[in-house]
Amino acid sequence: MKFAYRFSNLLGAVYRQGNLSFSKDGNAVISPVGNRISVFDLKNNTSETLPISTVKNITCVGLSPDGNIAIVVDEDGAAVLVSLITRAILHHFHFHKPVSSIRFSPDGRKFVVTKENVALMYHAPGKQREFNAFVLDKSYYGPYDETTCIDWTDDSKCFVVGSKDMSTWVFGAERWANLIYYSLGGHKDVIVGCFFEKDSLDLYTVSQDGTLCVWESDTELDGLEGEVIRGKAEARKDKGETKNVRFRQMSKHFFNKEGDFNNLTAATYHKQTHILVTGFASGIFHLHELPEFNLIHSLSISDQRIASVSINSSGDWIGFGCSGMGQLLVWEWQSESYVFKQQGHFNNMSSLAYSPDGQYIATGGDDGKVKVWNTNSGLCFVTFTEHTSSVTKVTFTSSGFVIVSASLDGTVRAFDLHRYRNFRTFTSPRPAQFSSLAVDVSGELVSAGAQDSFEIFLWSMQTGRLLEVLGGHEGPVSCLCFSPVHSILASVSWDRTVRLWDMLDSWQVKETLPLTSDGLAVTYRPDGQELAVATLNGEVSFWNPQTATQTGSVSGRHDLETGRKETDKITAKQSAKGKSFTSLCYSADGESVLAGGQSKFVCIYNVKEQMLMKKFEISCNLSFDAMEEFLDRRKMTEFGSLALVDEGAGDGEGVNISLPGVRKGDMSSRHFKPEIRVSSLRFSPTGRSWAATTTEGLLVYSLDGSLVFDPYDLDMDVTPASIRKQLRLQEWAPAIVLAFRLNEKALKQEVLEKVPHAQIPVVCSSLPEIYVEKLLGFVAASLEKSGHLQFYMTWAQSLLMLHGQKLKNRSGAILPTLQALQKSIQRHFDNLSKLCDFNMYNIRYAVALSKQRGVKRTAEEEEEEEDEEEEDEEMSEKMSVASIEEAELML
Template sequence: MKFAYKFSNLLGAFYRHGNLCFSKDGNSVISPVGNRISVFDLKNNRSETLPASTTKNISCLGISPDGSLAILIDEDGAAILVSLVTRAVLHHHHFHSPVHSVSFSPDGRKFVITKENVALMYHAPGRNREFNAFALDKSYYGPFDETTCIDWTDDSKCFAVGSKDMTTWIFGAERWANLIYYSLGGHKDIIVGCFFENDSLDMYTVSQEGTLCVWESDTALEGLRKGPKYSERKKMEEKKKREEGESNEDDDVEDIVGEDGETRGDVIKGSADTPKQVEGIKNVRYSQRSNESYVFKQQGHFNNMNSLAYSPDGQYLVTGGDDGKVSLLPLGFLWNTNSGLCFVTFTEHSSGVTNVAFTSSGFVVVSASLDGTVRAFDLHRYRNFRTMTSPRPAQFSSLAVDSSGELVCAGSQDSFEIFLWSMQTGRLLEVLSGHEGPVSNLCFSPVQSVLASVSWDKTVRLWDMLDSWQTKETLRLTSDGLAVTYRPDGQELAVASLDGEITFWTPQTGGQTGSIAGRHDLQMGRKETEKITAKQSFTSLCYSADGESILAGGQSKFVCIYNIKEHVLMKKFEISCNLSLDAMEEFLDRRKMTEFGSLSLVDEGTGDGDGVELSLPGVKRGDMSSRRFIPEIRVSSLCFSPTGRSWAAASTEGLLIYSLDASLVFDPYDLDMDVTPASIRKQMKTKEWASAILLSFRLNEMPLIREVLEAVPYDQITVVCSSLPDVYVDKLLNFVASTLEKSNHLQFYLSWAQCLLTLHGQKLKNRSGAVLPTVQQLLKSIQRHSDDLSKLCDWNIYNIRYAAALSKQRGMKRTAAESLSDEDEEEEESGVR
């Protein structure tokens, strides 16, 4: 199995703060989500999160006019320049203080950032070949308080800056003789937005209280006159001073001199008492809220996702969590893995959702909650059709559904019991007792009717569902059990315990086959209020589709993949580098340490001198009523896709998707000197199709393989498939399954898949364990195309029926009209007679 998984998408992350930007064509919205940015395609109804990230939450972002570059600035003023074409980070820069806003000029030659009470104008990167991508051009002073917003004129000649001192300043981006700066007053609250009219210096300003001021200029943009350059102006002023004997200094323009004595740019100093251009208030209005019409709406879990599950075909993801408020509003979200959007939300639970699961059919979602109910939702009608409860109130912390979809069980964290229901009737079948501690996790065997339950009482119990629901086997652990899962073939059981170990057992004999000590691989982070590093452990386990690897995560920023046979760590993924979250750093931050202890233990807002009270034992999410609440990084649930090409993690930041991208990996197979693109195309010219396919797979370049396959005549597909060796059958089937998902040649690739499965079906069945992920991916692709085509066909059928009914109705009206006209003619003839 390959481990080249890379960050693919982030789902369920909600907007915190920062500005939104539209793409150049206006079809996409670019929004900050934590320390990353998401692109929401309004036209194609898709979302995508870029892999580039800042060290802390993004406070503002700017997009170049051509849509190729983005500047992301975090809360501390650290900025990165990102290419929106290649998704790569091009440059790092630090502004050394928080930045309030950033904006590119419409011509793309400059950009302005505002911090404190100054506006800094830089040369836009990419225009000139310079070592420093951010070259400072000018600094503009004028506001007495922090700046808040920026807007440019359409020709990039001027820009406006709003401030918390209730004024708006207009600055010239170039040397204009009749405009250097101008201050606009009149508001009674903080300026939150300023906007120029198209091709005009007229503008609108909006304050926080809702006041809209309209400003009209007595000068058009064409009326701005070029002023002398700074060097020429300085010489003229010095000459004038010498002639007049004056010693007054110019307060409008100064130099920025670096440490080496080199002039880095200019400083424009403004004063509200000396206006350079006459403007005035023509109208003042108060904005009112109008009726809303949603074009696009997305929402996610407010705080933590507790669990997730893939549908059997890998097309959908379901998540469960809570919003962390006083009045909890737990939400169950259903996500489309292709579009990255949520299309169904279930809100029937009245408390936190602790676990979710799909049935084997993929049309029913089951969820367990702390409100004492287990609910089943129908994905055809999107309704809660079954609600299962216990005889006495219980808080359900775990959930499992058997392979047939007929049995549903949930574990209680207060009564230590397991409740078993029938999905068909909703009746409670049995209450399984035996555990002496809270039941932390449940899992059904995929091949037998056996339930595995793990508890804090340091045991794993195997329950036989066919033999009066009795305990079949009891496995003893060295510490409290936290997670349990079966291998896809049901021949192995993995258990995670509190001491950081993962143990493997044989369910049939109850013998332990191996263990992995993973405590050191987690690299536990230290919370700001902790004096010692807490001992963390894995809380979620998931087998890969082929059963050769296991995915493990817990209260850490790392997710580990282990090889089960060798019991070694294969790869470790850092799911987040966002320092705005707690427990991110392994060691204490010396910058926050004083002689009295950590600054995080001092609550500056209370003023009672008692400091911050430590959280109670067992508190997972922290004290959300505190003045300064920082979410803690943790992975609450993990799940491999049935196709094996991606896996998902429910974390503090949201739902993270990691997937394989084979197009970026060069991985040849059995390569020698004769395997070249020229030799492959030579085989294609001689119509040696089977030989060309074998050589293309040995070179293993995806565009070349696609070129060879699509060149094969349709009537030769069966002949080529029958002559392929077994090892290339697997490779070709895998390629067809991955290509079919995005290709428009639907019938062509379906013919390849049909011939491969028909001619080599028995051999593929013998090695079903290795081929299972490929077959599941093929089913996922076929199902997606089937859904799209069925919708199109239904739409066409309804349109045809409507057109037929309309024509029939018009024909009846025409017949009735003709009959009436005939009757009138007969009456007229009878009257004449």
């Protein structure tokens, strides 16, 4: 259970390639990210990556009309049928050729797949289990070149297919006597989109050169006649009763072109509102109302090519995907505002850091950006773009409100998470490229190591001044780490030494630890009593920093198990001899260490036993280089590996093979394949998860306790019945102990919530010491999701107040639990403070409004009183006149 980490989420990448899809209710976007699928919930502002993956990068996704299943196809044509409800793979299938598009019929009974110049219609998988979920119904031939797009009529009787040969083909999904197939021309470029009008056979076709053709059919959908016996059909045709469906071009429209490079790259049509959305290579998109072709508005959302456009069921939100920038946008066209805007790192991620409470993750990338991600929602909420070159290292200060980053542009910058600004910039006297970074526990000292001058620079966070330049290393400084308890800085270098610098004693070298090979990474245990160092020979060595003695080592070269690159001339086994770990991190309890490097594997080692506990394969995507362990025979020719065969004009230069030590390959190569690697690893302070920055993105693995049965001190009499019996007898403490011995989450929650609120301190005081820690951990986990906020807060307060001294003695083991509790309380505090602020502002507004109305009312009342007084005066005058007249008459 301790290492039952499972893939939880993928951050840092929101869109790569393929088509975007909206869910049935229109509130979520389904986006392909490499060989995985991410679902972005626009209502709740969260993201989730499904725990499924294909063999290679995904190119197209087909979503069923009810939104329950999806067909996902990768670059080679391998397809998986996925349930979006259970998040599981239901069926595997292979189309054997790359698939350009896939579309379900509106009734959900069939789907069409286009590959090469063929359209294949399959029966959609039913609700019952079947041996073969994909049954081919018909194959449709017509286009001469590759097919590009599909659309269905609303009654699922016909579908239309666009092609690269500039033609559009209308096919009958069933055998119709008056429509077998129909070809439409009129375009001079590749067909990008073809769309049927609502409840009609009328068509719109859009081509890459920015041309729209409007086609009108002389037959309604009801006019399609079923196929009859051939003799009868000919007889009816002779009598003139049956006539074939014909199309004629009603009009032709052209989009405003800014130049030849501005190709139309994506299009979608919403039948209910008659809105056509088109995206262009320059990042501009247009909204037109059809069939009049009225321009609603035009906007530039990016300077990169728009690769995919989708519109939701209500027609309010439009999704745009830009593969060049890795950007995903959702635009509300009526209010002209963004509903959702996310972008990953343009190039590889290089570093990550957890905030002290585990709520945020900061990442730095080769694009010079520092992004901060919320671990609960999985979304980026702030991006800092002040760096002008690759960011090599990021870290949080102990307060959690300041992020410090080092870059190859020669600066170290500090960012404030309250005001979202760069408030400090640290520089060196001579320009230097900073490759390592560390901040001490107080947050006052900032240190950075240079990779060209072999020096370590120290600055003050308060003043921003350079305090000292530490010299002594004879090679590039590869990693820095401050001790969590003492003011000591550990630095590791390529000169095969680890130096410990005393920050209190004139910044002198306290100890020098000799290594057997070049040092690559160094990290302190959370209690500061141990040091782990990764070296170039693939070893992880452990040292006691007090006595400067080595306490153990682990050889991890065989655990890396690297694959061979396409252009490698040596085997994977020989290639692994030159690989090593480049990133290290201790677990929250300090008992194990997490290691990763130039491989697709991440290893967890037990420090005390010095053995491998578990190994995680972070990716199975064969679109990356160095994934396969053996040569692929299909890629072998009589001249050797296909990747090594020069396909050029015979100038004798041959294939460019990357030099040893080159990390990213030749970026100018036409067929550049990124190499799989782990650049940085971090355990969450809560110990419930760990994250790794890889070629794929930011992968988060977390504990999934619901799938692992881990009872504690179990006995024959520990049953749910005996636990409920104790509850009926109101024996709360024995019931809690029995529930924790059985260790079922639902039962523990039931027992805990049955305890009366007033009895909580009494129950906490009578609990055995061994169950206090377990109960505190359960309260921390429950507090994160439960709505009973005050109830669980009372439990936490009583446990900490009554058993605080005992827990303090086991501070190292209890630290992850306390940090998990702090994370839960902080999240609830943030949510409640926002809600309270909102209510407070509403109340102030209501009070001000009522006062304003009260002022108006008093003014109106004064006017009414004046009117009444005037009326009374008039009446009294009239009465007095009348009384005088009566008196005169009487006289």
